[in-house]
Amino acid sequence: xxxxxxxxxxxxxxxxxxxxxxxxxxxxxxxxxxxxxxxxxxxxxxxxxxxxxxxxxxxxxxxxxxxxxxxxxxxxxxxxxxxxxxxxxxxxxxxxxxxxxxxxxxxxxxxxxxxxxxxxxxxxxxxxxxxxxxxxxxxxxxxxxxxxxxxxxxxxxxxxxxxxxxxxxxxxxxxxxxxxxxxxxxxxxxxxxxxxxxxxxxxxxxxxxxxxxxxxxxxxxxxxxxxxxxxxxxxxxxxxxxxxxxxxxxxxxxxxxxxxxxxxxxxxxxxxxxxxxxxxxxxxxxxxxxxxxxxxxxxxxxxxxxxxxxxxxxxxxxxxxxxxxxxxxxxxxxxxxxxxxxxxxxxxxxxxxxxxxxxxxxxxxxxxxxxxxxxxxxxxxxxxx
Amino acid sequence: xxxxxxxxxxxxxxxxxxxxxxxxxxxxxxxxxxxxxxxxxxxxxxxxxxxxxxxxxxxxxxxxxxxxxxxxxxxxxxxxxxxxxxxxxxxxxxxxxxxxxxxxxxxxxxxxxxxxxxxxxxxxxxxxxxxxxxxxxxxxxxxxxxxxxxxxxxxxxxxx
Numbered sequence: 001x002x003x004x005x006x007x008x009x010x011x012x013x014x015x016x017x018x019x020x021x022x023x024x025x026x027x028x029x030x031x032x033x034x035x036x037x038x039x040x041x042x043x044x045x046x047x048x049x050x051x052x053x054x055x056x057x058x059x060x061x062x063x064x065x066x067x068x069x070x071x072x073x074x075x076x077x078x079x080x081x082x083x084x085x086x087x088x089x090x091x092x093x094x095x096x097x098x099x100x101x102x103x104x105x106x107x108x109x110x111x112x113x114x115x116x117x118x119x120x121x122x123x124x125x126x127x128x129x130x131x132x133x134x135x136x137x138x139x140x141x142x143x144x145x146x147x148x149x150x151x152x153x154x155x156x157x158x159x160x161x162x163x164x165x166x167x168x169x170x171x172x173x174x175x176x177x178x179x180x181x182x183x184x185x186x187x188x189x190x191x192x193x194x195x196x197x198x199x200x201x202x203x204x205x206x207x208x209x210x211x212x213x214x215x216x217x218x219x220x221x222x223x224x225x226x227x228x229x230x231x232x233x234x235x236x237x238x239x240x241x242x243x244x245x246x247x248x249x250x251x252x253x254x255x256x257x258x259x260x261x262x263x264x265x266x267x268x269x270x271x272x273x274x275x276x277x278x279x280x281x282x283x284x285x286x287x288x289x290x291x292x293x294x295x296x297x298x299x300x301x302x303x304x305x306x307x308x309x310x311x312x313x314x315x316x317x318x319x320x321x322x323x324x325x326x327x328x329x330x331x332x333x334x335x336x337x338x339x340x341x342x343x344x345x346x347x348x349x350x351x352x353x354x355x356x357x358x359x360x361x362x363x364x365x366x367x368x369x370x371x372x373x374x375x376x377x378x379x380x381x382x383x384x385x
Numbered sequence: 386x387x388x389x390x391x392x393x394x395x396x397x398x399x400x401x402x403x404x405x406x407x408x409x410x411x412x413x414x415x416x417x418x419x420x421x422x423x424x425x426x427x428x429x430x431x432x433x434x435x436x437x438x439x440x441x442x443x444x445x446x447x448x449x450x451x452x453x454x455x456x457x458x459x460x461x462x463x464x465x466x467x468x469x470x471x472x473x474x475x476x477x478x479x480x481x482x483x484x485x486x487x488x489x490x491x492x493x494x495x496x497x498x499x500x501x502x503x504x505x506x507x508x509x510x511x512x513x514x515x516x517x518x519x520x521x522x523x524x525x526x527x528x529x530x531x532x533x534x535x536x537x538x539x540x541x542x543x544x545x
Binding site for chain 2: 021024025027032033034036037039052123127172233239294298299301344346350351369370373
């Protein structure tokens, strides 16, 4: 019997660079600059808290919303860090990573045909998850405004159907971020057109050049913003699958309704480890940041010398560089660099429209310094032919 | 200066060119700063971290020795410390608080050689009131570097 998968799913075409990914995943002895997760192991005090949770027998479900102490700690952290109040009872939901948070928010808010505005290039899930939820995702190209969404760009993209704006800063794949005054300009348009903002700020703690501004702290935005964050990047906890969302009570309740049927709850030991991260993780985050900054500086200097053009990354651990000067497309560059020099980067087309991103590659500096240096030496050799 | 010291402390292999890029400074100024640090003896030398368990053949024997000493009038502990640390067998020497005064790390070709040094050179010194010797059995971690087998990297080559 031939099983037909759903029409909805069929509407999502297979990724054009799946073949490239399979090639990279199957190769050994390469230096990969394609890994979008920290190379650090989770700080030991956090691992130890997880182990201790298991030793004490914390192996059960938790409340759907997440354990109270973690929600209280998140509320405390946000109030201390950003002077913003999110009540642990009504405004916070613990999710299985930020990916679940985004999915729940989309599904809780959109009706079929609603437009979800997504500045691109962007993280791969935003578009497809919106599509799966029956919404109409719509890219807003940012290439011509130095890869930052502007108020004008947003205004131009808005139609009567526009319902949600997705923000992500510091951004994957570009590392660019917004300053408060830039966010205020965007917020004005958001309010004017009555949009809801899903603000994925997973890289907030990895802001290197200026203080991160949380979008919901912009006046009048808290009531229309779902703040999405998690522990994966800043605390090097990708495998623990733990994130959280903060937002207006109605939206959080709606999201929790889906969450209770689909996920039930986030793993209890991960929730307990996450509390430790919030309470005693700051110095480890700072140490990792110092390392990322060193690498960012080094890699951007080298790429600059090699005449790559890129928006300057102010956070996260990515650089989105144009390879136009090599005469190759991002995809050709990636294939050839992999085959000829055993260095993996990700073709830019993975992060949005193929037309806008065809000349780009994403480089991650989540690799120890000596390897990073060696990868850049190989890129230099590659360019020399 | 402080940033350069930190970088070299972590990785002495970094070239002036590397450091210049990391700190976004020009190579010349980094080179001159390193030169000054060497001249002022802030940087005393550069060496590799060796995992001796993986070195084939000869492996030196090491011991931590707690030494109880009496301070000397007007000279405190410096006099006796110097008498001790000048022996090449003494690789490390600290003055510490607690139940003994000097903490040494000794190195020799074998247990016999180290024991002999303690019995014949160290213990008989005037001012040394007692010693306790602990031989190294296994090195797990030193100066922040873990020597035991590291866990494998579980990351995929590509994650978006």
